[in-house]
Structure formats: structure tokens, C-alpha cells
Amino acid sequence: MSRDRAVRVDAPTERNNPRTRDIDLLPTLDILHVLNSEDRTVPVAVGRVLPELAQAVDMAVASLRAGGRVHYVGAGTSGRLAVLDAAELIPTFNVPPDWIIAHQAGGTDAFQHAVENAEDDVESGAATIRAAATGLDFVLGLAASGRTPYVLAALDAARQLGASTGLVTSNPDVVDTPADVVIAVDTGPEPISGSTRMKAGTAQKLVLTSFSTAVMIRMGRTYSNLMVSMLATNAKLRGRTIGILQEATSAPADTCAAALTAADGDLKTALVHLLTGVDVEQAAAALAVSDGHVRDALHTLAKR
Incomplete structure (x- = not known):
């Protein structure tokens, strides 16, 4: 993550870390011990902002249920982590590709290479969201400093559209942001001063993974x-679907395979069919009524 030109030298991630001041004098194993010790502080810091993270999850769920979408917006490392998280949700949870969309300063070229001045491009940040978002959406910005111009401009544009907004940052001192909820993970100074690809990046990865998993x-x-x-989508995952059905129903593998075939490969339909004994058509209908929630479909069928 390149350094935000607008950030003050006293931003927490920019300060000098006294615990790593002589790290360049250490042997390799000791360097790794020091870095690992710093890394272990990150999950604790994330744990302190779970109430704010829960607010963001609830906003995102409300948007999706209303027919809106979730947008991630970031620059540098933040943008790359956002793209990674959004991409992994499609095979893991079979979500529509427009449910969660990642926008990175500098576009697709910035995923592998630094794009000069992209994070300072206010006009691009605002234009990106104006073109992609609506008032039904939830926009989550990611900026270690909390001041990245591209991200803040995107959040401001989202708020003007009427969308709900959130900001993930490692700066607990950030104020006056265009975000309805601020998730400020206090990761402190980096092991290498200003290198927010380290603890701040790890915090963003943990926050994004928890956020998107909770939403799903x-x-x-x-x-x-x-x-x-x-x-x-491959042999390993096809085998996993059988294993999931076995885990959920305790049925033999051949019974699960037959149910999956009868359900045209739809795991949820096969699952409801096996758990209730209704035919796959009734199972599919119950899932349709429950918007795909297996427990709700089971509850509906149990009342018949």
C-alpha cells in the first residue's frame, strides 16, 4: 500500500515502532519472531471493533435484502484485498457476481502494479461510485490512514446517492469521515514504519473475511x-458436496449422490429433500419461498 500523501507523520501507522527499532541487526529467526509477535496483536485489535463491524454487516444485509449491492473501495493493498475477498465469495457461496463488487484505485492494472497517483484521484473515486452504486447499496471503504482521497471521495459520493457507508481504517484518530460506521482497528505503528501492507493489511484481511462471511x-x-x-466447479468440490450432505444428514454417500442427481446438482435442494423426506420439487419450492434459507425451508415444511 503506497503512503497517503495527505497523511500526517503522526498517524499511528506512520509512527516509529520502538519494538522493532533494531530489527535490521537481528539474525533471520529473531527477525521472524519479532514480526510474529507484532502480528499476534492484530486479532486482539480486531476483536475490539466487533460492535462496529456488526453494524456494517447489518447494513450490508439490509441493502442486499432490499435489492441493493455491497461495494468495496480501496487503493493499493486495501484495494487488492478487497478484490480478493469479493472474488472468493462466488465459488464459496455461489453469490451473484454483482452482490459484492470491489473497486480499486487505478483499475485492474493496479492489482499487480502500483498506479501512480491513483489513490489521490478524487474525481475517479467519486465517478466510480456514481456510475456503479445506488441509494439501495452499502459502500465499504478501506484505508489504513483513514484519509485516502480516492476512498473518501467514493464514500462521499455514496452518501450523496443515499447509500449507507462504512470505513475500515487503522487510524483510531480519524474524524469527520463520510461514513455511517467507522471500523477503526488500532494496529499501532508498523514493524517497518509506514508499511501498511503489514499489520494494517492483516487487520483489513481479517475484517473483510469476517464481514463477508457474516453477511453470507x-x-x-x-x-x-x-x-x-x-x-x-471441479472434482474436489464435487466430492465435497457429497461430504457436506453426509455431514448434515448422516446419510450414506450413495444416497447423497442420488439425491444430488435428483436435485440437478443443487446442494440445498438435495439437503432439504434428505432432511425432510419430501420430493425434490417440494424441497425446491420451499427454498424458493424462503429465499434460499435452508432452516426457514425446513421450518416451513415442518408446519405442513
């Missing part, structure tokens, strides 16, 4: 802790 759970893309919505 709330949207009924899981049953218990099982990936019942995933796309079986």
Missing part, C-alpha cells in the same frame, strides 16, 4: 457451518 451467513448461504451454497 445472514443471507442464508450456509446451513449450520456448512458451505451449502458453494459452486462445485
